[in-house]
Amino acid sequence: MAQQRIGRLQWGDLQIGPGSRYHVTAVEGLDDMPDIRSDDMERPGQHGDYTGPDYVGARVIQLGLGLRGDSPDELRALTLALRAATQPQRQPEPLLLLDQDTLVYGKIRRRSIPYDAEHLWSTGTAALEVYCADPYLYGLEERSASTVAYSPAAGRTYPLVYSGGGRTFGSAGQSGRITATNDGDSPAYPVLRLDGPIANPSIEQINTGGGLTIDATLGDGEFLLIDTRTRAVLYMGTSPRRSWVRAGATWPLFMPGRNDLAYRGTALPGSPGQQSLLTVTWRDTSL
Structure with missing residues (x-):
């Protein structure tokens, strides 16, 4: 405390x-x-x-x-x-x-x-x-949650992955969903990491109706890092790929309280059983 x-x-x-x-x-x-x-x-x-x-x-x-x-x-x-x-x-x-x-x-x-x-x-x-x-x-503690991309054919439930010494940052839910809580008083800017394989991944912020879509394909072992504050989009964490963001995007912003994200995309042919992972990190934020 x-x-x-x-x-x-x-x-x-x-x-x-x-x-x-x-x-x-x-x-x-x-x-x-x-x-x-x-x-x-x-x-x-x-x-x-x-x-x-x-x-x-x-x-x-x-x-x-x-x-x-x-x-x-x-x-x-x-x-x-x-x-x-x-x-x-x-x-x-x-x-x-x-x-x-x-x-x-x-x-x-x-x-x-x-x-x-x-x-x-x-x-x-x-x-x-x-x-x-x-x-x-x-906040001193960087919070994190992960989910695999939603697959209509799978119909399975997956647990979310958390970090932070046993603290609960959200609740487990259906594949493709994340619940993130910002305990601060101001909007927080999350960092998003998308790990392939996936084509045209999209992230929807359900509680605000916003979201963004990436017009690109990530193969197995490839990832994209998205900083919503600076709006940097970095392939493999280093190479700028801002042009991959589809026009009309509304960048996710975690308002104080509960925030819900949905992660979707298209599975790649020839990658059976391999699932894309979305990992979101943020800190409680105040002014």
């Missing part, structure tokens, strides 16, 4: 909190709403505005840290280790707030480690600013 107190953080190999020499003294921006990017326009000759949907900008998290060593030399070593762990980055990295069951992706944009000659014996302070271009707060 998530706690109100934030004590344990992890940034790369750097451990912060109980059991370490770094302690959290302040956190700002985690539970705050990022700045709103609105699309409001004045109503000419009338009171009020025309207003459109609101979107949030980047999230900025401020961290206050306390450093505690047993000697000035150890305090200096802690300072150098913190400096080494907070260098400029090319890509965002995960910041794990372990007591909050929360993960964010960010870059260290500012670092302050002041020197106080009057008190600098074995303790010190530091301040970090974490810039999160992606403002979402994610």
Whole structure:
């Protein structure tokens, strides 16, 4: 269960909190709403505005840290280790707030480690600013569910496959169906993996009526990776195949609560008994 107190953080190999020499003294921006990017326009000759949907900008998290060593030399070593762990980055990295069951992706944009000659014996302070271009707060646990493609001729029931230390993320159902639960407060963007053999696979999101169809054939041992956030479609996980998505697609988006997917396709001749597999992964998502 998530706690109100934030004590344990992890940034790369750097451990912060109980059991370490770094302690959290302040956190700002985690539970705050990022700045709103609105699309409001004045109503000419009338009171009020025309207003459109609101979107949030980047999230900025401020961290206050306390450093505690047993000697000035150890305090200096802690300072150098913190400096080494907070260098400029090319890509965002995960910041794990372990007591909050929360993960964010960010870059260290500012670092302050002041020197106080009057008190600098074995303790010190530091301040970090974490810039999160992606403002979402994610659950630490990546959830997963799988199903084989629906086959009208089979008429069988297959169990779904789950991961996550025994937690239940959905219920078993008929071949070709997945139930996924997003326990967050905002829509979650799932990652879809389609393993052949199958022709023209389609994924329908039953609760919204949306879905997408792939105009291609995947042989045995071939797979397609679909990231619904970036809309990247990667054959064998590396080669772009965005053109395979049939026009008019509505990309799956897991709303808070229960979400139902149906997976269908055409079996390949000469592949009796071999079934295509859809694997869906996601995280609980909030703002």
